[in-house]
Amino acid sequence: MTVKTLRAALGAATASFAALPAMAQSFDFGELPIIGEPQPGGVGFQPAVTSLARDIHWLDSFLLVIITIIALFVTALLAWVIVRYNAKANADPARFTHNSPLEVTWTVVPILILVGIGAFSLPVLFDQQRIPEGDVVVKVSGFQWAWEYEYPDEDISFQSYMIGADAGNMLTPEVSAQLQEAGYSDDQFRLATDTSVVVPVGKTVVMQVTATDVIHSWTIPAFGVKQDGIPGRLAQLWFVAEEEGVYFGQCSELCGIAHAYMPITVKAVSEEKYAEWLEAMKTGDLVTW
Template sequence: MAISKVLNRFGATLAGVMAAGSALAQDSLQGLESIGKPVDGAMGWQPAVTELARDIHWMDNFLLIIITIITVFVTLLLVWVIIRYNRRRNPTPATFTHNTAIEIAWTFIPVLVLIFMVGPSLNRLNKQQIIPEADITIKAIGNQWYWTHEYVDHGFGFDSYMLGHPATMPEGTEGDEFKLSPSVKTLLADKGYSEDEFLLATDTAVVVPVGKTVVVQVTGADVIHSWTIPAFGVKQDAVPGRLAELWFNAEKEGVYFGQCSELCGKDHTYMPITVKVVSEEVYENWLDGAIEEYAGIPRDVKVATAN
């Protein structure tokens, strides 16, 4: 048991050292506006910054209108029946058991409503599932309980741990993990995050340029996870042994947050995703630094591909 504890502590310390080193390429990305995050007490969707997210919001409003009309109609119908056919006004109830016209209507009308909903729904689902040609390809691997992000075209990757995870904590702060302790508040501030972004912010963020098509290949290393960014309108299960894809094109610079959306074990709560959308110039500068820091493929090296 003692050996196991020593090994676990060594592993956490090593991960912390690696995480501290991996933050160097992202030091220049502070100061971005936090856009895509939950707001305490608010209702509704996070701001939509992709075409896919706007489609989802439109579909939600479209269905809400239909549901509201149906609800109001059924409620008025119930009120009318209660008033018109109560025992006082109708002491002798009817004895018939069928009404063919009504039965046809309550079968045919819902079918028409469903057909009316199918077109817009399939159109938006089709747009999500047909993956366009990528400007940038990123592989997201779900682990218990952190994400690994690999920039496929440039041959490098990094692990993303929640700020406050033991892997991100400095020495001498044992016992402060997974809570908004003073040391975690300092860590958040040093990384450019506010205290209300605890449980959302990670030590290393996915960095993408604004206005570019990003394809994310999603898989899992152990159990099923789920990669999602609400402001982008994307969510994809990360299933071990399978490689799924999603895509987005972010239209506004800023910081966006998501979380693993598939129950994956005891630390499922502590598995956020941070995406920073920056200008193309900033992205290119960051990419140069990341390639050097993570020992990626230099840009002047041509990698042969199989035909």
């Protein structure tokens, strides 16, 4: 693809965003802290606010310890062999070709290590894949380049676009004003969306994930969840948010030219606020800006 063709395609994508209405939920959730947010230069995990995320973080630390021990052992072994068995130190090398105890050891020990890793990692995987009955069910459909959410038990649905999508994905003064009005700062540009998934804390939320055009991926790092949305298929994930706050995610499957402008916003609120938000959504009391 030439630079000219790429610019033309990007211009077409931007033009399609420009035609979108700038709509937002103006419901007052109160002061919600932004918890699940990427940090500039960050190298660690976002704070874990679900049991799934804590299990993943623990497993990552557990595997890091194991691989560090293996790396140090192999490095020390290599250094010892280099020093002990170089040509100067060992002018008359041995001529044997087999060592059965050693060969059994380097076969059995890795097997035991892998079995141990599997014993701890498979339960984490199974816990993610065993979908419980949801207190709240949300169907999410990815499309180029935004999300559509449906609460089937509540008969409400809405679409979610990045704040600034209708301004060519650029941080203009107008976009900055929209961010401020929605309760965000310029630091949340390309993270915040005009509408949010709203869930109650302490309740089991089941997300049904699909897509309408190409493969997308719905993920919230602080929840420890990620699921590809594939056209024609309906996959599921679950979580129980434990802290009230705002959590950001991104489409995590390369889905086209505007893939980078397809963020996700989830607001975890109290049960009372969640019930009020549902009522406002059903009665159409939410205004646009």
